[in-house]
Amino acid sequence: MTDAIPNVLAERYATPAMRAIWSGEGKVKLERELWIAVMKAQRDLGIPVPAGTIEDYERVKDQVDLDSIMRRERITRHDVKARIEEFCDLAGHEHIHKGMTSRDLTENVEQLQTFRALELVRTKAVAALIKLSSRASQFRDIPLTARTHNVAAQVTTFGKRLAMFGEEFLGGLNALESVIQSYPARGLKGAVGTRLDQISLFEGDAAKAGELDEKVVAYLGLPLAFDAVGQVYPRSLDFRVVAALTDLASGPGSFAKTLRLMAGHELASEGFAKGQVGSSAMPHKMNSRSCERINGFHAILKGHLAMASALAGDQWNEGDVSCSVVRRVMLPDAFLAIDGLLETFLTVLNQMEVFEAVVLSELERYLPFLLTTTVLMQAVKNGAGREAAHEAIKEHAVATIGDLRKGTISLNNLFERLAADPRLGLTSEQFTLISEQGRANTGAAAAQVDTFAKKVQTLAQKHPTAATYQPGDIL
């Protein structure tokens, strides 16, 4: 088709591992695994399956021809039927899907996709936390002008700022973990959730039907299962998943937004890939394209959350399929988006640069203003009158910022002015000392970096594969 349109998130941003979960081919393979597992469980529970049958299905299960399936669907107008026929024709038997309704298949397969995707996201998130923590430790002690309202407020350290975003990210990861740990499968429950179709298969033996359900859920590798469901599992479960992904993106989102701000002040840059160069004639133009993209992915996820929230709490009776087209879009796309986001985040964490001289120069510009309280205390200690000292500081501070804004001066010389004012009675040396101490006055910042690093270390030990994960090349 010349008018074919690829899924842009899959094509441009997501990784092969995530695509493999959500591709048409990937889904067909999962379905076939499920059918085979059900056959095996049924055989164990006494349903007759001729010898060799399961082996025949297994032999062909990776022969996936999506075009052939689509041709069948256009005739039958029923997607599950089309896929059953395809698999049976390949195997030369008609033994799959016994005692199963369409939703016994599709619900569980989609949950399997969701669950495996959640696990993949977790691994990448841990990888990103490890990298973020190592960067925070690297910049643990670099003093940085902390800003509130985007205006200089106090001194922090670069590492602490990273740890702060890291702690937000960690909160998101814990929330994701809680969703993973409590993710329930729908299981084999029949057309309206009473397990009637399974009980009929076992000629009224409800216990066997229950056993079949348990075996299949165990196969899915899911931690638990719903008991009382309808045709479908409650769509608020999808909402919970997408909300957790949106939550998880918040730490990287805040980080990216702040790095974009810092790049505007040339304090830092998201860096470049090896081999990639910025504009040579305009070398200052290191655009924060990747950070912008992280914020963009987050906006996409928030849109998927709006889709998920439209489905939550909207179940009619035992279920309808007004959710069908929505979930076909939202579920894969939300995972492809978070995958792209985490890859981009990892890349930025790898390549990020800090321009320490600029960081220092920013601090010099604001430090005297940030230290006026200290000056006042020192002056009073030295014997100055509190009111007179306060008045003096105020006069000079207002004059200094005025001169900086008028361009009369280009460096903050408030301390020179104060040193020259007899009302304070402080020497230049004393001001130098106040400056030096002030610059180092980062409170618990370094300790906070260390605490964060320890938390991440514990997590890293639980997820050994995450520690070595490296992102792929990004576009």
Next chain:
Amino acid sequence: MTDAIPNVLAERYATPAMRAIWSGEGKVKLERELWIAVMKAQRDLGIPVPAGTIEDYERVKDQVDLDSIMRRERITRHDVKARIEEFCDLAGHEHIHKGMTSRDLTENVEQLQTFRALELVRTKAVAALIKLSSRASQFRDIPLTARTHNVAAQVTTFGKRLAMFGEEFLGGLNALESVIQSYPARGLKGAVGTRLDQISLFEGDAAKAGELDEKVVAYLGLPLAFDAVGQVYPRSLDFRVVAALTDLASGPGSFAKTLRLMAGHELASEGFAKGQVGSSAMPHKMNSRSCERINGFHAILKGHLAMASALAGDQWNEGDVSCSVVRRVMLPDAFLAIDGLLETFLTVLNQMEVFEAVVLSELERYLPFLLTTTVLMQAVKNGAGREAAHEAIKEHAVATIGDLRKGTISLNNLFERLAADPRLGLTSEQFTLISEQGRANTGAAAAQVDTFAKKVQTLAQKHPTAATYQPGDIL
């Protein structure tokens, strides 16, 4: 790629016409048309272009090889550059994109896609209105139990109910028309919107740069242009577009939801495609799959609106690209979704069936309750005491609904009970008359259908192609 993931909205639901606007190939063609138009305008304004050059570009403009372009992008890491090189290599010249920045290209091409897609949506919406109006006229006089709070309230007609949803849809179409009429192009404005790059091309001649801009906008076929923009056009324009699509989907949404309710009462069905049959053994199971899908598409659009709203009012300085990945997803997908929605809506309008006997039987069940006021008035007119009559009606009405709910009776026999009660002094014949008049008591319903039909007729005359538009087959 075995893990390729198609855009599900494009692949399963949208039409070739809409896909052609948003496909990679379609976009490349639009870009090349824009470059050629710019070259022509520049030549007219005195920029030297060697003879034959434009013809060489035109000759190859339909040779689109997306793989080749992608290979170039992976090297240059710059998508526009990759496409320039591809086109120039094909033509054997390097004359395109003069005095243009990347955004002079991409902004205008995306706007062209948006605008043409808006026009296509309008055509289909008019087609749907025409069909809806004809259905409303067909069922103009069929009395129907109107429901509020999902409970019987008064009598309306089936046609009036359709006209009601039609009027909502018409409101959405008018809002869309207003967006189309006032849709402004960004035009050629240079890197930060001051048109510097164009003025430089004309060696300082701002007037010529302005003329070039106007010529290009005229080429795009857009009704007007921004003047003071930045690197990008304001993203609230995208928000306005997606909001208009969401608005437009509301009439079909309310219609679909109500048809799903009616199908639950077997009053109507969305019908089947020719050649398609429902389950033969369970012929009552005519699922409202298409109506459910319409509601699903609407949920998707609301998600895209959330994405668009994240971008609106978030411009940093002259522009950043935190919107980039969002717009790559949201713009095509919103149009593909509304396209699928309108196709589905048209199909339902074509195939919808009404079961008049069930409609009538529903009315018979509730009519006596709905006419108690009339009975009271008639009884008082006949000489009954108001209070006594009221008391009698109340007693019998409560008893009747009680018996219906207890299953003691299966038909509403309130009027028989009232006819037998001497307190009212009304004969069976009088009750028959009240019933007949009551059933016909549809107020202005028929006239409202006619008024709606007239509005649609006017619209149809303005859009002659819409009248004959037929939807494609849906999955």
Next chain:
Amino acid sequence: MTDAIPNVLAERYATPAMRAIWSGEGKVKLERELWIAVMKAQRDLGIPVPAGTIEDYERVKDQVDLDSIMRRERITRHDVKARIEEFCDLAGHEHIHKGMTSRDLTENVEQLQTFRALELVRTKAVAALIKLSSRASQFRDIPLTARTHNVAAQVTTFGKRLAMFGEEFLGGLNALESVIQSYPARGLKGAVGTRLDQISLFEGDAAKAGELDEKVVAYLGLPLAFDAVGQVYPRSLDFRVVAALTDLASGPGSFAKTLRLMAGHELASEGFAKGQVGSSAMPHKMNSRSCERINGFHAILKGHLAMASALAGDQWNEGDVSCSVVRRVMLPDAFLAIDGLLETFLTVLNQMEVFEAVVLSELERYLPFLLTTTVLMQAVKNGAGREAAHEAIKEHAVATIGDLRKGTISLNNLFERLAADPRLGLTSEQFTLISEQGRANTGAAAAQVDTFAKKVQTLAQKHPTAATYQPGDIL
């Protein structure tokens, strides 16, 4: 003010307990408690506080005059300062808020409000689950036509349908519990999160500053605390809270929507409050106002979630206050909305009625269609040819639904037709038997109700106050 506008959620729907948390007066009291607790902790850690001072503050802490505070704020243009002055003037001291910044106060107070509101929501949710479970057990065995796509599909029981929504609700409650268990306080961290202000208070003693923080968090009764934060705690925490509330509303949402559908078929009604009567002349008009309202509250929460999601991942540096006005609206209103929702849900659960005869009559209408597979199996067992039997069933089923829709018949007589057809060779008695067994063929429905009841019982034991909670009167 004649143009005063109350918070409509607080005034019309929420309970005194929830209002007390979010009212201006309630907030001021919490603030004062915090200040007092900080003073005590500081005194314990060696900060001098004159004897009697704390007692003086405690004596006046419930004297809240919001007008007086507002008058102060209009002068100082600083809300925290206004409230400090008010409290100090009342007490006759100036000892509160030492070593604290505004955010050390407001962040923790808002978190305290949030946390206590979460606990209140949990109690009510457990109460609703207990009630829902008791209703499910009550209707455990009433056979009900299960519907998919809003069309009859198989048999379930009324109790199972309730358990199904109950299990969705339980999932939401578990998710909420996980948020409560892991809710971290910001604590006393100073202006930019480095705890500098506290460390200064203790003249450089970081350990004491840390101890102070811990003591205060313990006072708040919160389970844990952030370590590396900025001026504010990450706003994704608010997102997580509002997402949990939205999630929690899903079970009630699905229940309410389905009850509205059932009321349309007169299968059930949300009932009336004692003393309230429906329209006496139109006694069928039992509008599902409360269920509609539950769905309405959910829509409101989804809007608050959109607000929360706009703040998540949007932190600039150590924090800005673009979140301020949003949180003033979103946080209280989301809790007031869920409070109104749960009260309404509890009320509906108390008053809900089921019309068993109508439920049965609906089942009779569809049962023969739902049992055609059983008929076929039985016929074949009896010796009929499979093809002939299938053909016969199909013919009669299509004719029967056609006659029902044409109004030729009003009761489903498919089984009479089949009994009369020699191709099947089944007697009327056999059909009666099939019907009876079919009606009882509710699979694991009853067992599912019991399992649900057991889960709720366990929960109820953990929350003894919930069991006796009764909703207030609703408007």
Next chain:
Amino acid sequence: MTDAIPNVLAERYATPAMRAIWSGEGKVKLERELWIAVMKAQRDLGIPVPAGTIEDYERVKDQVDLDSIMRRERITRHDVKARIEEFCDLAGHEHIHKGMTSRDLTENVEQLQTFRALELVRTKAVAALIKLSSRASQFRDIPLTARTHNVAAQVTTFGKRLAMFGEEFLGGLNALESVIQSYPARGLKGAVGTRLDQISLFEGDAAKAGELDEKVVAYLGLPLAFDAVGQVYPRSLDFRVVAALTDLASGPGSFAKTLRLMAGHELASEGFAKGQVGSSAMPHKMNSRSCERINGFHAILKGHLAMASALAGDQWNEGDVSCSVVRRVMLPDAFLAIDGLLETFLTVLNQMEVFEAVVLSELERYLPFLLTTTVLMQAVKNGAGREAAHEAIKEHAVATIGDLRKGTISLNNLFERLAADPRLGLTSEQFTLISEQGRANTGAAAAQVDTFAKKVQTLAQKHPTAATYQPGDIL
């Protein structure tokens, strides 16, 4: 009530004019006006109304006692009935609300509130545009470093940047105007929209019922009316209104966000109210509280839009009231939020300051990089080899930015380096000239400001009251 909670948007941010539209008292007054207008129209159309009756109602219509009405509602459990009784008791008659259903009252009154609020918003938006245009003209020629990706890109002017946001705002205003011009009233259409109740009042005279409807719509002052509606008007109309408000907020949103960025560079400040002072010791700390608040209001509106979008396309039959509680929150609050936003925006426009020296110094820092293309062209013109010149520029540019980032230099000395490099053959004088011309190289910026000003002037002439509108004091 000590636990009373005011509407925070009304209490803290909105103006008396907007509160008067949405307050309980304001709504009661509008209702009474509607009832009186209906009585007058009915009298004109022949319905008997005793002499003096209307006058009696008019006399008491401003006696609004909300507590008394609430007491009545708690008894009747029906809000409209409570308000009818109150008004009738005050007047001593029972002549209002004839031939009207509850929704004939409430729908039209809410539309009247909406429409008048839309008009008020328009006036304030025009006022803000006038102010913005005057500020743009004031700063028309101040050269400013335009930024893309938050990084210096080319030169623009401060005025042009303002005009750019102004043009976005103007687009939003035009979209709002289109909603106002096409806003349709529901009118008097009876219980299910067939106008049956009105036709009954006129004893079957449909023409008179139609005339009554028209007269009432004319009274409302609305431009047009729906014809085919149900119990309610389509809720997509509310969606359209809230979408227009969200759209309108985008221009101010982008402006506010950019001003927050600029404040971070000390290029500009949102200023202070007269009499208000910033911190005297930390005079650099001019927090962009108001701009942050503008962005906050926008986030709130986006949440209201999510609420509105949940209602659009969700009508069941002739209407249900699942929208009721949502609209009670969303409609007033969306208007109160946009009111607060526009007041804040006007205040910032009044108080905003630009620090020209800092603006200039920022430009000096980047200008040489922005002019490298010009240098190259000039060098080639002077006889330098293109390749050699390009290489030289590249070397020096990379070295310069490196030195700036390393802190080796604090001013951009690229041009000094280039002047000293014989490969280019350009003198210091030539570089000075290039700099001067480059600084002035703002393309069409000034002309764009003028064009914008002209558009606003036209608009101002159409809205004379807007020109003199001044915002109230903000908190």
